[in-house]
Amino acid sequence: MSAETNKALVRRFFEEVLNGRNLEVIDELVATDYQEHDPFPGQREGREGLKDRMTMLIEGLAPTFTIDDLIAEGDRVVIRWTNNATHSGTFLGIPPTGRSCRFAGIDIFRMDDDRLAEHWHVVDQLSMLQQLELLPSS
Template sequence: MSAEENKALIRRFFEEIDKGNIEVLDELVAENFIDHVQPSLPVPPGREGLKMAFKMLWDATPGYHQIEDMIAEGDKVVTRLTGHGTHTGSTPGIAPTGNELTLSAIVIHRIANGKIVEHWAEKDMSAFMRQLGVTSTSAQSSRAAP
């Protein structure tokens, strides 16, 4: 696949997730998908685990992804994005807050044979946890003080 075809695949991936269309992952993601991100949800490996994770996240924080930048080279696509959602459902250990959430991330997907086969991501989890009320800005700044 060309770089533009790979980018189109990743755009569709995020569009379908934003619609809550988890079943389309059977078409877009390889069965033996590898997620290199430290798991934060109790799901099995592979495509089925990814589907379970997205379902949990969709149920807890429905929203959408805004693609800020996308770069493709060879079999990899790098996407800088912002996720937007509302914390309306339970997440592990955190009751629904109703808070509006924003999460910035840089995500790398590797594509083979027209499907997503690997995933890496860096996310601003400290800001996300502050938005959920798990940590506070004052607690963060007091730790940074000399």
């Protein structure tokens, strides 16, 4: 796949799955043996595990992602994003606070056979937890 095709696939994942709340698209975009390198507690493996993860994010944080950068080379796509979220449901065992937060992250996806196959990420969890008043801010 070309770099532009890979970027379009990742963009579609963010726009349709995360922002559009359409989990059915995962079957089309993601390999069945998808590999997550930082799974959430209770997240299964493979494509079904990614559905678990997306459900937890959508139900717990009601996220709206803005794509800040999208870079592709070879079989990798790097996306830098900002998330505006509201802690509207239980997330990772934390009861909803109803508070909003804005935090950033970077995801790296490996592509294989026109699908998302592997994922790594770094997320500013400290900022998120401070804004939700779950950790002190100073």
